[in-house]
Amino acid sequence: MRIGELATSTGVSVRALRYYEEQSLLIPERSGGGQRQYGDKAVDRVQLIQTLYAAGLSSRTILDLLPCVDAQVNTPQSRALLNAERDRITHQIDQLVQVRDRLDAVISASEDPAGGCGYADEIPR
Amino acid sequence: MRIGELATSTGVSVRALRYYEEQSLLIPERSGGGQRQYGDKAVDRVQLIQTLYAAGLSSRTILDLLPCVDAQVNTPQSRALLNAERDRITHQIDQLVQVRDRLDAVISASEDPAGGCGYADEIPR
DNA sequence: CTAGAATCTGACGCTGACGTCAGAGGTAAG
DNA sequence: CTTACCTCTGACGTCAGCGTCAGATTCTAG
Numbered sequence: 001m002r003i004g005e006l007a008t009s010t011g012v013s014v015r016a017l018r019y020y021e022e023q024s025l026l027i028p029e030r031s032g033g034g035q036r037q038y039g040d041k042a043v044d045r046v047q048l049i050q051t052l053y054a055a056g057l058s059s060r061t062i063l064d065l066l067p068c069v070d071a072q073v074n075t076p077q078s079r080a081l082l083n084a085e086r087d088r089i090t091h092q093i094d095q096l097v098q099v100r101d102r103l104d105a106v107i108s109a110s111e112d113p114a115g116g117c118g119y120a121d122e123i124p125r
Numbered sequence: 126m127r128i129g130e131l132a133t134s135t136g137v138s139v140r141a142l143r144y145y146e147e148q149s150l151l152i153p154e155r156s157g158g159g160q161r162q163y164g165d166k167a168v169d170r171v172q173l174i175q176t177l178y179a180a181g182l183s184s185r186t187i188l189d190l191l192p193c194v195d196a197q198v199n200t201p202q203s204r205a206l207l208n209a210e211r212d213r214i215t216h217q218i219d220q221l222v223q224v225r226d227r228l229d230a231v232i233s234a235s236e237d238p239a240g241g242c243g244y245a246d247e248i249p250r
Numbered sequence: 251c252t253a254g255a256a257t258c259t260g261a262c263g264c265t266g267a268c269g270t271c272a273g274a275g276g277t278a279a280g
Numbered sequence: 281c282t283t284a285c286c287t288c289t290g291a292c293g294t295c296a297g298c299g300t301c302a303g304a305t306t307c308t309a310g
Binding site: 251252253258261269277278 | 285287289
Binding site for chain 1: 176177179180181182190193194197199203204207208210211214215217218220221222223224225227228229231232234235236
C-alpha cells in the first residue's frame, strides 16, 4: 500500500508517516519511481507507535523499544531498557494519580453543598 | 525572598520562575529597585505548579485551575473545567497503563527462561 | 497519450517550556 | 565607596512532532 492509504487507514497524517521514517521507526520499501510501499503489518506498527507516543514516549525511546516489542530481542541491555521505561511510566502514572486525587479533593469540596467556599477541614454540624 | 533563593529552595531555575510570572502563574511583589520579592507561600505554589507541569498540564490549564485549587473558587465554569481535566488525566493514566502492560508482557517473556527468543504462545513441555 | 491525483524532496513555520547570552542596574559586605 | 554578586529586561536559541507550501515527478484512469 502507498502512503496515503496507510495514512487514512491508521488515522495519522502523511507527514507523520514520513517523519516516522526519518526517525527510523518505520522504513518502507520503495517502488521503481521512488514511492513508499508499506506492507500490511505497517498498520499495526503505526498504531503501536501512536500508542507509545500517546503515552509520552519520545521517538528515541520508541526506537529503542521497538526491537524488543516486536522482534523479541532479548539482551541484557534490552531488558534493562525495558525495565527502565517501565519504571519511568509507573512514576508518571503515580504523578498523574497524585494530581487527579488533588483535583478530586477540590471537586468534592466544590460539590459539597456546605454553603459557599468551604475548606476541607470544615466540619458541618 | 529574592528569586535566586526561591529557585534553589524549590529546585527550579530562575528562568522558569520568570516564565511562571509571564504566564501569570506566580506574580511576586517588587522591591524599590524592581527586584522580585516572593513570600514564603511561593515555595508551595511553585511545587504545585511543578507537579501540574509534571503531570503534563499546560500553563494555560494550570492558570485556569489554580484559582480553583488554592482559592476554592466555585462556579459552574470552574466545576466543568475541573471535571474535564480530571477526565483528561484519567484518560492519560489509562493510556500509560496500557503501555505499561504491554511492556510488562514483553518483559516477562524476555525473563522467561524458555530458551532464546520465545513467543507468548509458545508452550514448553 | 494525457489529464488529474498522489507522491516525492527539501525547507521553513509553529508551539511550549524553558536555556542562554548581553548589557545595564540593584544590593549587601567591608 | 567599592567590589562582587544578584537581578533586571529583552531577545534569540532549542527540541519534538509534526503542518504547510513549492516545484518536480510518478501513478492511474480513460
